[in-house]
Amino acid sequence: MAADQTTGIAIIGCGYVADSYRQCLSLHADTLRLAGAFDRDPQRLAAYTATWGGRAYASLDEVLADGSCAILLNLTDPESHAAVTQAAIAAGKHVYSEKPLAMTATEAATLRDAARNAGVRLASAPCNLLGESMQTAWAAIRAGTIGKVLLAYAEIDDGMIHRAGYDSWVSRSGKPWPGRGEFETGCTYEHAGYALTVFAALFGPARRVTSFAALLVPDKGTTPPLAHPAPDFSVGCIEYDNGVVVRLTNSIVAPYDHRMRIIGETGTIEIKEPWDYASPVILRRPGQGRIARFIERRLGGGLGKRLPMARRVPFKGGRGKPTMDFLRGPAELAAAIREDRPSRLDEDFAVHVTELTEMLQHPERFDRPALVQSRFAPIEPMDWAR
Missing domain, CATH: 3.30.360.10 (Dihydrodipicolinate Reductase; domain 2)
Incomplete structure (x- = not known):
């Protein structure tokens, strides 16, 4: 697959598991392309991008406005999964969420319905x-x-x-x-x-x-x-x-x-x-x-x-x-x-x-x-x- 046919992904949440995702990126170089990463903690974001390179987004809104990102990888803490996924869906992004998709089945079903209404895809770890x-x-x-x-x-x-x-x-x-x-x-x-x-x-x-x-x-x-x-x-x-x-x-x-x-x-x-x-x-x-x-x-x-x-x-x-x-699910x-x-x-x-x-x-x-x-x-x- 040519480089311009790869799917752009963005990482939201640069915590412990985000390193495992990033370390697997080379396994999908022909299909996935990292557009950048964002974390609400500036020091954490700086440490992550210093280790792995790539673009550091200034805000979640900047990620959601980036047309080169098709799939948002929601790697935030579990209690934040639903809110971040909802924001991504509203912005027209597909989402791959770390587990759990949400903290309740009701929240998860709400996200599913929102994704379908918005015409975007939703998937969740583990893979x-x-x-x-x-x-x-x-x-x-x-x-x-x-x-x-x-x-x-x-x-x-x-x-x-x-x-x-x-x-x-x-x-x-x-x-x-x-x-x-x-x-x-x-x-x-x-x-x-x-x-x-x-x-x-x-x-x-x-x-x-x-x-x-x-x-x-x-x-x-x-x-x-x-x-x-x-x-x-x-x-x-x-x-x-x-x-x-x-x-x-x-x-x-x-x-x-x-x-x-x-x-x-x-x-x-x-x-x-x-x-x-x-x-x-x-x-x-x-x-x-x-x-x-x-x-x-x-x-x-x-x-x-x-x-x-x-x-x-x-x-x-x-x-x-x-x-x-870890990236086999997003792939x-x-x-x-x-x-x-x-x-x-x-x-x-x-x-x-x-x-x-x-x-x-x-x-x-x-x-x-x-x-x-x-x-x-x-x-x-x-x-x-x-």
Whole structure:
């Protein structure tokens, strides 16, 4: 694709995650072009552009008036997502928002409707669904490798973050990890989407959610103390239209465990790390007979076979580099706009994930079990994973 055919994007919010997005730009040099960046903190903006180069916008209004920017990447803090996205929609910009799309399903649906009325597109992170590991697992399920899917488990336990010395976690441009914001937004809002998007693609719309959430460690040792600490544990059972049942756990209390297991009639597919596009996809068969059962019990799941990836991961993560391509979501949105087709992470999909996330973190707002209101069209696998 010629340079003048690339899609212009602008970054709003130069916080911790913005470095991960910028670091992935070279993977999309033929399709995406960075028009510039803006942050309401002038020092933060200066540090970001000093590290990465590029234009520093003087204001959000300047970004919204820039005709070279077609897609706004909303990387602001979660509580600001809705307001910034609404302003971008009103200015005729397409938006790719970091998760969550909004803090409530009602807000998310309002943004969806506004985008449609304005004739612009809206999509939301996370985009790990589009990664090689998840696409490989999905292809195996479509091929009937484990038979009919019955059940799925996902653990998104991050360990006791407040005891992990997170004050030393600094992004490449010098932004400290936003511990206070994470503790007040909540680990479910921050992390559940990494599982919910995958399950939505695999199983379609959810029908009912039965959930429980709790604040187990109110004092996270912050100075000053947290004004509004969010639940640091949630667990939910999600029933899907096709009969599959999912159990999803989120916490920043239990030891680190990101396993995802998809259980079918003839086997189980396991992914160790949904935040890693290169995470191995393991096929396990159920133990049959005494020896097989003994091995299964002793080895925590039995012997497994590593499935070949749908394609080689086109980048190397680790050692300070992201293990997932954060810009694959914006690139998918840009491609959908160019090709005049639905995005795989479109506004209906984003609203659905937001609704489920709210049900998991705030079960007190809903009936029990809670009936899911939002729907979305079936998601298509990536062309290289069909």
